[in-house]
Amino acid sequence: MTRSKIRENVFKMLFRAEFHDADDMKEQLDLFDEELENPSESELFYINSKSKGILEHIDEIDDLINEKSTGWKTSRMAKVDLSIIRIAVYEIKYEDDIPFKVSVNEAVELAKKYGADESPAFVNGILAKFA
Numbered sequence: 001m002t003r004s005k006i007r008e009n010v011f012k013m014l015f016r017a018e019f020h021d022a023d024d025m026k027e028q029l030d031l032f033d034e035e036l037e038n039p040s041e042s043e044l045f046y047i048n049s050k051s052k053g054i055l056e057h058i059d060e061i062d063d064l065i066n067e068k069s070t071g072w073k074t075s076r077m078a079k080v081d082l083s084i085i086r087i088a089v090y091e092i093k094y095e096d097d098i099p100f101k102v103s104v105n106e107a108v109e110l111a112k113k114y115g116a117d118e119s120p121a122f123v124n125g126i127l128a129k130f131a
Contacts, residue, residue: 001039001040001043003106004106004109006043006046006047006050007087007106007110008110008113009032009036009047010047010050010051010054010087011083011084011087011110011114012032013028013029013032013047013051014051014054014055014083014086014087015079015080015083016028016032017051017055018079018082018083022055029048029051029052033047033048050087050090053090053094054086054087054090057090057093057094058086061086061089061090061093062074062086064089064093064130065082065085065086065089065126068126068129068130069126069129072126078115078116078119080111080114080115080116080119081111081115081119081122081123084107084110084111084114084115084119084123085107085123085126085127087103087107087110088103088104088106088107088123088127088130089127089130091103092127092130100130100131103127104124104127104128107123107124107127108120108123108124110123111123111124
């Protein structure tokens with residue numbers, strides 16, 4: 001599985017988290033793992049640990065997003081866009097091995113695939129403020 005595909009699976013898990021309580025997330029992670037097609041142990045570990053890491057830091061990540069976005073607070077953002085932005089902000093803040101441009105580019109690609117027509121520009125605009 002490529003890093004892009006792994007990131008896409010992290011996005012799907014985070015998007016799922018928007019609709020479940022924190023108490024349900026262990027079960028949701030287990031269900032999500034069962035839905036993946038032949039993941040390796042290391043891929044499962046990376047998807048789960050990154051998803052958990054983002055969820056553990058979600059308040060801090062959202063605070064950073066709210067500081068950088070003007071006229072848009074996380075509570076008003078589309079859930080797809082917000083999930084994508086959260087992944088990129090987590091990578092920018094906590095994963096030094098991923099270059100800023102890669103995080104932004106991958107986020108824009110996810111927005112093209114899963115978001116609305118204006119999502120790629122919106123995601124890019126928010127993330128550009130983190131440079």
